[in-house]
Structure formats: C-alpha cells, structure tokens
Amino acid sequence: MSERNLWPDDVQEPLGAEGELDADAAFGVTRRMRVVITGAAGTVGGEVARLLAPNHDVRSLTRDPARAARQGVAGHIVGADLGDRATLRHAMEGADALLLVTFDPLSPTHDANALAAARAGGVRHVVKLSAAAVCDPLAQDRITCWQRESEERVRASGLTWTLLRPRAFMSNALGWAAGVRKEGVVRALYGTSRNSCVDPQDVARAAARALVGRGQAGRIHALTGQQALSVREQADQLGESLQQPVCYEELTPDQALRGWRDRLGEPLARALLASAERQAAGAKEQVTDGVREATGRPPGTFRAWASRHAAAFR
Secondary structure, three states: OOOOOOOOOOOOOOOOOOOOOOHHHHHOOOOOOEEEEOOOOOHHHHHHHHHHOOOOEEEEEEOOHHHHHHHOOOOEEEEOOOOOHHHHHHHHOOOOEEEEOOOOOOOOHHHHHHHHHHHHHOOOEEEEEOOHHHHOOOOOOHHHHHHHHHHHHHHOOOOEEEEEEEOOEHHHHHHHHHHHHHHOEEEEEOOOOEEOOEOHHHHHHHHHHHHHOOOOOOEEEEEOOOOOEEHHHHHHHHHHHHOOOOEEEEEOHHHHHHHHHHHHOHHHHHHHHHHHHHHHOOOOOOOOOHHHHHHOOOOOOHHHHHHHOHHHHO
16 A cells, blocks of 8 residues: 555655754754654655654665665665564664554554564654544544554554644645646546645654654644645646646546545545545644644645646646
8 A cells, every 4th residue: 555645634845945954953862863664665754764864773664675775765774564573573673763654454453563563672652644534533434443543552552652643645636647747637526625735744844853852752743734725726726836727627426436446445445435525524624733833844835845746747
C-alpha cells in the first residue's frame, strides 16, 4: 500500500528558505539521536529522513533498499518488512526514537510488529502518523477504525508517544496529474465540499520535531492547512499555478466507487466512499493551529504547494 495519503484524514522545499534548519538548536536537542523511520521511501518518511539526517543517525526502513537508494532517500537505508518482526528487531536495536508510518488497513499486525520490535530494541519514544478522522465518532469506516486501533496499540506499548493527526495531504492532488496533463480536467466526487488539507511537508516537520525534540511525550497534534478548500477551488488554484485553465468535472458516487474498487478492492473503496460522504456533510472543514504548535511556523497553503509541484501537471 502506498503512503500517498489516500486515507481521508484523515511530504521538496527546504525547511527554511535561507538554509536548512538546525534541528538541535530549534528542537532543544543536546545530543545526536538514533532515529528509525518506517516508510522512509514515502512522502512523509522521506522528508523526515532528509530533515534529520544531517544532525542525527537516521535508519531509513524500506522493503526495497535498491529503489530507495535510486530515489535518494536520506539516512542509512535498511531493508525491513513490517510483516517480519525479525528484520524489524535488527533495525530497531539501540535506537532512541521511531517514526511509525503504516499504510495497509488490511494488515493491522504491522503496527504491532513494529512496536514489539521497538520495545525489544530499546526504543524509548514513538511518533505515530495517524489521521484526524479518529476524533469523529461518526467515522466508522474500515480505514478510520484501523487508525484508532493503531493509536491504541501505541498508547499501550509502554513507550512514550506522540500522535500526529493530519487531514488529507495536499499531495493527493498528484492523483489528478494525468487528467490535467492530457485534458486539463480534474475529476472528483463531491467537488464543492471542503477539506482543510495539509501540506505533507508540514506533517514531516511536525514529525521531525516530535522525534528529537523535548516535551513531546503524550502530545497529540491535529494538523491542517490554513483554510478548508473544495476540489473545485483547488483546481482553480492549480490552474493559476499552471497559467492555464483547469476544469472540474463531478463524478457520481458509483463512478468514484468503481475507480477506488479497481485500485484498492471493495473494503477500502467503501471506506473512502463513507469518508467522502462525511466530507460532503461538512465534517472536514475545521482548521486548527496544530501545525504552528507542532513546528513553530504557520501551515503552508495549497497555492504554494501547487506552485512547487506545477511541473508534475504539465
């Protein structure tokens, strides 16, 4: 399962425009940390590795080390599989902190395996990438229930923890790239409903700080963008970045469900449809100050994200 944040709620701009952030100075760290990152070839994990590698010992876990090396993943690339506790135990040995990013709601043992290996390896702190939907009692879809269960495993792990709960990633818009390049069209379900989507770079910054900073034990960060936007509004802003019209076309629920089913199978397709229906009812419009609290800086905007990634749509 890809890290692309399909999961409804639920991260290559440098951390600072004037140069790399000195993580030690910014996060109050007085020693070099040993950090394990799962999903290191993914959007958030890869950016966290890049941010921390200059000042810390980063072990970037991936099932495909050769591919990760070709992608330029930072840190020491380690082959490990979330389904294999033996490879995980070796990777965790002697580490201080773990970024736990799992991708497959149909494989709940992945979180359990990583946490067991972390305990055995001496890890003290875990930062879990979760989702904003876990706070919504009306969200009972397969994906959100899996995220809630994953959080409970973290809380019960015996490790100190930090939970990150982002809304949908702005980078989900990359799923429209082929349609924009070929036809100048974005197609989606409930395109006038709004989501306070977050720049995944902000999620990565929050994760980096939670991994090596002080005072993060027991913290929960709800991460959103500056404003809630509809797909139609995102398409308009994307068009501005491209300096060409980008049209929006509404999908029917059946069309959306069919597309999700073809890629992900019935259980997850149904979960995404339920999530879209909650968004249509206004469940994902709330904006928080979580990014500023977690990183010390305001969240990025979709317009800025679109400008940075315009080449993917041309």
